[in-house]
Amino acid sequence: MITDNTGGLPRYCHPYHGGWDVATIALNIPESRILFICPVTCARNICLNAINGGYKDRVDVLALTEDDIVSGSYEEKTVAAACEILDTVQPRPKAMILYVSCIDAMLGNDHSFQTEEIMSCYPDVTCFVLKMCPITRFSGDLPLVALQHDMYAPLPEEPVPHTDTVGFIGSNIALHPDNELIRILQDAGYRPLHIQACDRYEDYLAIRSAKVNLCLMPFGKTAGELLAERYGAKMIPYFARPDFTSIRTTITAVCNALDIALPDLDAMEAETVRILQECAAYIGDTELVIDSTATLFPDILRKTLTACGFRIRRIYADGVQQKAPDIDAGSIQMPLVRSYEDNENVIAIGMAASSFAGADKTVNMFYDNGEWGHYALRMLAARIRAAYEHPRSAVQVRKEARK
Amino acid sequence: MNNLYRVLPPLAPDYAGACAVMYELGGLVLIHDATGCTVNYVSFDEPRWHEKPGMVYCSGLTEIDAVMGNDDVLIDKALRAAEELHPAFIAYVGSSVPLIVGTDFAGIAAETEARSGIPSFGFECSGIRSYIRGASDALYALADRFCGEKTESSGTLLLGQLPLDDAGTDASRKIPELFPDLRASLSFNCTLDDLRQAQNAACCVVVSAAGLRTARMLEQRYGIPWTAGLPLPACTVPHGSVLVIGEDVRAHSLAAALGNAAALDLFSDTGLADYHTRQEEEIAALAARYDNVIADPCFRPLVRGNFIPMPSMSVSGGLFAETVPALDTAAIAALLK
Known part of the structure; x- marks a missing residue:
């Protein structure tokens, strides 16, 4: 019996994730430090991304041996390693994250004694466990959903008074200051709080005071529910759907929740449409291919772009063809037979599409680059235009892409 | 503290070495994991992936399959993929969860071969041992299976050449150029036919410890002599003491x-090098005894003396470009104090 969603085929794993990994997400907690406790290989891509991103000094690894696993001695070693780190790092981290991997799920460990022991030695440090366990992806919440929840679960349970703060959760990247939503909030006197953009642990704690939490991506859903239940903050699930109706609905919902006057939504939309149409005219007959690593909603993006004059050749996304059999869609997880030709005259949005189509023009984008709304669509138009003006082989783009 | 990596990244694991050996040979390779191990491999341990992605896939192991020992799922996936891809062989490569649940890869491979008639292999990799161990096991198993009768004796066969030992594939392409009578370099720029004809080599050169076990087998079975090491030109410039790490x-x-140099091995402990360790404190203490240290850029924080960066995929996964050619001893010597 098949117990996963691969349809009985092995899974293709593509390497290009724009630097997104579980460590970068967890390290969004300011003044935190990670100790991975796992077989040495599990943390290899994490540490290499950390070196590449310049934050390796916040990531340590306790490499488990077979003896450690069989004997259970790694439980004591975990405490010793955490203490060694906390004794030597200055300034001392405010949060110590013990990150465990798939084998931990298999062994069914309880880490509470370790976190309690560490916190008893260092009362100024909050210590908690996060999980990098893709093996559990069909056993409960998706790992990235669970991760967002578990990042906010260690917050002190006591509620604090609400302030004019709006929390942004579920994404790995703070919205750009020029994003229309940020401007609307700031013009109305609200503080947009992305912990990704903060340097102080206090800002992480301040998420408790948010009046509203905006859930940027579906990964933040259970985190938003936790914050709503614990601190009474309304959660608005304004997922990053790249269509004008969703954008309008979201801005309206945010403004209504915070009693902010609505901006001129028609004018904003007209300007975005004008920019997209200009871009479509500029690239002419050059077709686009879109994949589901570039955006969580590739078919919605297809419809938006098509309405503005773009020609979409193909989508690489699992499940799309079942919902929309009229469009040309390919699997991203199970493309057994792949061509990987090069120099195909097409603009690929996303690295998987770039590889599969052999595109000679690529917009290297992962999960919308953390952008949303009119700002995101306008930025996409600028990127499509840049890719059109500066063709580069898919092989070269792959070599340089962030993992 | 031992096994606490505070400076270095974790080094390339055994499944990366096994997959690297098979990458160009036309086999269907399934890493038996949830996704993370395969992503590690294709992202940072296989530079050839970015040039031409190979037939390396993830089994998509789930918690329930691991707990229930549901190996039929794995075999069915391999056979279904084989119907479309027509691979020369099928190989299952282990990871950390199969280690915990004791997956019987030899049995799975035997059943696969019985059902399909396709030569099949199972490698008990764990993600804990080094890439040299995984590569050694895979190369030995393939050579043991595919090498036939010796019909001639010509050319030099390189054993154990892996892109993981270089800064990237451009650097890897220079290794075979050191051997004018090259017959083939197994594991890099080669075909399964090169492996099938390996027994016809006049001699073997082991260019990484991954080739040692196979060299011994070919010597024992076919009488092929072998040596270990790269024929690099000797340095004639006087210089201070050197520690080469890799x-x-x-x-x-x-x-x-x-000359006036010692080697520190990170991976295999075959006894060729003067030292073998991957503990950061020991490496720092050893490095302090030498005037010059040649190593991957990731080692720089552990070194106080003159540091000459020499990137290796097995350490830094292609993050750093080569600044001095790894085979050019004169250029390297010019940087020594």
Whole structure:
């Protein structure tokens, strides 16, 4: 019996994730430090991304041996390693994250004694466990959903008074200051709080005071529910759907929740449409291919772009063809037979599409680059235009892409 | 504290070495994991992936399959993929969860072969041992299975050449150029036919410790003599003491060519190198005894003396470009104090 969603085929794993990994997400907690406790290989891509991103000094690894696993001695070693780190790092981290991997799920460990022991030695440090366990992806919440929840679960349970703060959760990247939503909030006197953009642990704690939490991506859903239940903050699930109706609905919902006057939504939309149409005219007959690593909603993006004059050749996304059999869609997880030709005259949005189509023009984008709304669509138009003006082989783009 | 990596990244694991050996041979390779191990491999341990992605896939192991020992799922996936891809062989490569649940890869491979008639292999990798161990096991198993009767004796066969030992594929392409009578370099720029004809080599050169076990087998079975090491030109410029950190054979070769130098092996402990450790404190203490240290850029924080960066995929996964050619001892010597 098949117990996963691969349809009985092995899974293709593509390497290009724009630097997104579980460590970068967890390290969004300011003044935190990670100790991975796992077989040495599990943390290899994490540490290499950390070196590449310049934050390796916040990531340590306790490499488990077979003896450690069989004997259970790694439980004591975990405490010793955490203490060694906390004794030597200055300034001392405010949060110590013990990150465990798939084998931990298999062994069914309880880490509470370790976190309690560490916190008893260092009362100024909050210590908690996060999980990098893709093996559990069909056993409960998706790992990235669970991760967002578990990042906010260690917050002190006591509620604090609400302030004019709006929390942004579920994404790995703070919205750009020029994003229309940020401007609307700031013009109305609200503080947009992305912990990704903060340097102080206090800002992480301040998420408790948010009046509203905006859930940027579906990964933040259970985190938003936790914050709503614990601190009474309304959660608005304004997922990053790249269509004008969703954008309008979201801005309206945010403004209504915070009693902010609505901006001129028609004018904003007209300007975005004008920019997209200009871009479509500029690239002419050059077709686009879109994949589901570039955006969580590739078919919605297809419809938006098509309405503005773009020609979409193909989508690489699992499940799309079942919902929309009229469009040309390919699997991203199970493309057994792949061509990987090069120099195909097409603009690929996303690295998987770039590889599969052999595109000679690529917009290297992962999960919308953390952008949303009119700002995101306008930025996409600028990127499509840049890719059109500066063709580069898919092989070269792959070599340089962030993992 | 031992096994606490505070400076270095975790080094390339055994499944990366096994997959690297099979990458160009036309086999269907399934890493038995949830996704993370395969992503590690294709992202940072296989530079050839970015040039031409290979037939390396993830089994998509789930918690329930692991707990229930549901190996039929794995075999069915391989056979279904084989119907479309027509691979020359099928190989299952283990990871950390199969280690915990004791997956019987030899049995799975045997059942696969019985059902399909396709030569099949199972490698008990764990993600805990080094890439040299995984590569050694895979190369040995393939050679043991595919090498036939000896019909001639010509050319030099390189054993154990892996892109993981270099800064990237451009650097890897220079290794075979050192051997004018090259027959083939197994594991890099080669075909399964090169492997099938390996027994016809006149001699073998082991260019990483991954080739040692196979060299011994070919010697025992076919009488093919072998040596270990790269034929690098000797350095004639006087210089201070040098510590070369890296793969056993490669580090030893460079140290021997430079003179007044020692080698520190990170991966295999075959005895060629003067030292073997991957503990950061021990490496820092050893490095302090030498005037010059040649190593991957990731080692720089552990070194107080003159540091010459020599990137290796097995350490830094292609993050750093080569600044001095790894085979050019004169250029390296010019940087020594």
